[in-house]
Amino acid sequence: MKRQFRKMHGLGNDFVIFDARDVPLEMDVATARALGDRRTGIGFDQLIVMEPSDTADLRMRIWNSDGSEVEACGNATRCVALIAGGHSRIETMAGILEGQAGDGEAEIDMGVPRFGWDEIPLAYPLDTATLPIGWEGLRDPAAVNVGNPHVIFFVDDAGSVELERLGPIIENDPLFPDRINVNIASLEDGAIRLRVWERGAGLTRACGTGACATAVAAIRRKLVADRVEVRLPGGALTISWTPGATIRMRGGATHVFTGEVDL
Missing domain, CATH: 3.10.310.10 (Diaminopimelate Epimerase; Chain A, domain 1)
Structure with a gap:
């Protein structure tokens, strides 16, 4: 099965981006890891799959080059916002992010930061402003x-x-x-x-x-x-x-x- 992709980067943080909004694409750990190999695959820091969303303009899923799926990626969100164009709402595992794109750059509302030890998360309670470690x-x-x-x-x-x-x-x-x-x-x-x-x-x-x-x-x-x-x-x-x-x-x-x- 052949699929088209975009290679993009945000300040050198590079991505392979698949648009699966019209034609679904199943991604798994092994495939993401294989595509991420810079010698035998395409090579990337993160792989992105754009999907339909019931709550936003689109959904963005993110895999690292080791095949692990992660919640958020700021540089990739700017790239996806540029593809979407104008103002967009992007669903991620970390919540819905809003982007405004134009002229080769984008501004993203990344949401509210969290500081609770169990929100990081840490294995046990510590003051996250200055961890005594x-x-x-x-x-x-x-x-x-x-x-x-x-x-x-x-x-x-x-x-x-x-x-x-x-x-x-x-x-x-x-x-x-x-x-x-x-x-x-x-x-x-x-x-x-x-x-x-x-x-x-x-x-x-x-x-x-x-x-x-x-x-x-x-x-x-x-x-x-x-x-x-x-x-x-x-x-x-x-x-x-x-x-x-x-x-x-x-x-x-x-x-x-x-x-x-x-x-």
Whole structure:
């Protein structure tokens, strides 16, 4: 069975996107993992399937390159919003997100962040504003759920951390029963410099939910203003949030090519 797909990226965080709104597509762990192999498949950080929705304009399902299905992906949501065009409501496992697309970028309302230890979730109660834990030199992180779970470490130099080594250790720590996305952030001229180890995908050039979670954690700690630029290896996102409100994320989304694959 041959299916057409779009290859897109948000600041280098790359996706294979199938539009199954008219013709259904069954996706499973093995198929997602095979397609995600950059040598023998197509290659991606996440695979996206767009489906019909009874509660929104469309439904978006998300698989990591290791085949695991996840709740949310900010960069992918911008890409899907660009495909949908104009204003769209997108159903995800994390809830309904609203997007406004135009001129190669999109702004997404990412919903309200969650801070309860059982909402992250953690294995046992801890103060998520400053977790009294650490891994080697990384200590006292914040934890935020923005549709998927994130832990955020603020350091002097985000580039100096061995994230490729420490990322999988923290991701799979028993403290995080659903595993965790690991963010390493430092302050830079009023902005945030950020590197992310994505749960199920590894080091990535950009992570939209990671940028949202990190901005929220920095605003809670009064390290930055309520509208901040987050600089990732692949480019910058603008994140806005005030306590009690929803998070707004703005940034680019790029179509690379359209292809066809035999499933």
